[in-house]
Structure formats: C-alpha cells, structure tokens
Amino acid sequence: MNLVVNGKTHTHVGNGSIEALLDEIGAKKNHTALMVNGAVISSNDWETATLKENDQIEMLVFVGGG
Amino acid sequence: MNEDILKIGEQELSSRLFLGTGKFSSTQAMIEAVKASGTELVTVALRRFNRDQAEDDLYGPLSELKNVRLMPNTSGAMNAKEAINAALLGRELSKSPFVKLEIHPNPHHLLPDAIETYEAAIELVKQDFLVLPYIPADPVLAKRLEDIGCAAVMPLGAAIGTGKGLSTAEMIKIIVRDANIPVVVDAGLRSPSEAACAMEMGCNAVLVNSAIAAAENPSAMGAAFKTGVDAGRMAYTAGLMPTSEVAVASSPLTSFLSSNG
16 A cells, blocks of 8 residues: 655555554654644544555654754 | 742643753753753654654653653644644643644744734644743733633744844833733743843743753753743842932941041
C-alpha cells in the first residue's frame, strides 16, 4: 500500500494499522503524535484506525523549541 | 517553603521562570540548564520524525525531569488552523493542558500574527487548553485574549532571539496594569537584570530561551536568571519606593558643624 509519510512516498507492507506503520518507520509509539489526512488521530484510537491507499500521514516528535 | 505561587488556570507553579528548550548545543546542556534554572514549565516544539535525527527527540529526556511540566508550542504554524492542529498534536504527547500559541509567519522578524492568534485562541480555549498566546505588546489585544478565556498572555519584550531586552516596556506596563490574568514576558530578554526588571514591573513570569541556550555557560546562566527573576519578584511584592522629581535627602541636613541649631 502506498502512503505519503512526512511528505515522502512510503510503501507499507504491514497490516495497515498505525502501530505497524510506526514500527516500519522506526518511530517510537509513545514519542510520536500523528495526523492522517489533516486530522489528528489520538493514540487512544490507533488500534481501531486503518490506513488506506494514498493516505497522507504526518508523524511528529518533540524537539527543542522556545 | 515558597508561598508565592503562580496560578495559571488551575495549575500552580512556584517558579516564575519558564524555559525554552531550543538552540542548546546538546540535550545534556539543556537538561542541566533546566535543572539549574529551577523552572517548572518548559516549552517544546514539534517536528516531523526523522530516523536519522533520533537524538533530537526530547520526549525521553524531558519525561525524566521531576517537577517539570511541558508546554508544547505551535511554532511553525502559519495560520490558526495549523496552530490548532499543532496544539492538539502537542497535547497528545505532553499530556499537559498548557499550549504556547505562537503564529509568526514571517521568518524575517518572527512577529506574531495577531489575527490568526486570536482566532486560534478562541478554538483552543473551547478545547480546554490553557492557552498562553505569544503576542505583540498590544494592550488591546491582550485584553481581548483575556476576555475570550486565555489563561495568560505573553507579550514580547523584543523580537525572538534578538536579545534586545524590554524594548516594549511601556506597553507591557499597560498590559500588566489592566490584566486579570498572568502576564509573561516572552522573547527578547538577554540578561537576568532584564528579567528582574520585567518582574519589578509586575509581570508574573518570564519565558527565556536564547539568553540561556546561547550563553557561554547555559547552566550558570539558568541559575543567574533564576536569581534575577526571584529578585525582581521579591522587589515587586516588597513594593518599590515612589519616584520624585526633586531630590529628597537621606541624611539630616541640619544640626551639623556650621549650623547653630
């Protein structure tokens, strides 16, 4: 399944769950916040969310900032 | 025991120094400065995950700090919609009600977009955030943001990262005089004496990043800002003497040498 993750095309080979995608990308679950197609998906809803072809995903982490 | 508690919404803080976590030479230097400053509230930014820059991820180091709450910022947002999304994303990670609402689309001066900030604040208040907007030192805007339920206002002392101090002091004084919510000077401060000055003016806290992160010794500067903030706050609560247009002697001017009295 082709996705766009942080602006780059990504071929997902897992089961389409958010957790599978995070594992595939190498992002830590509790360090990462997520948007799919412009909507914030709470980690409480990750288990039930299913990704689909061409979804646009933003994966964000905390970095230093003022 | 510190009885001088700062309340922001229902959150209570005994330190009036808020720290930004950007621009430090290393995560370790940032952590040491946070500890030395005594801060209980630090700001963080959100960026896209990059596996090649995993060391930039501050979630782990920050979650190990005791007595420090996180205030995600909305840096990078160009408009209200992006800022609202950034706030929601930040809350997912911080598990904290605080959000530093900042919308400054022009990279040349990084000055806040008051209109987008106001619109975003309305929505974020509805979504139960403690909204601390970074704003121009505009007393009218500050009051409008108070009226819609912001938890505090954060007028700039000078443009972000310039170290030009309290260039907006006269406007900040008006904001402080009229405010019923905490006023936090955010941006522009370079020295602990400027932080002390802001506190003497009646500001409730200051937010400092560059002045500490870009110091030769960030940890020592964190401690120096703590002392400056504490001194300024103590002076404010002690009540500064009134000023006078004419000299008022401190020593008796009579009954001495040439005087017969």
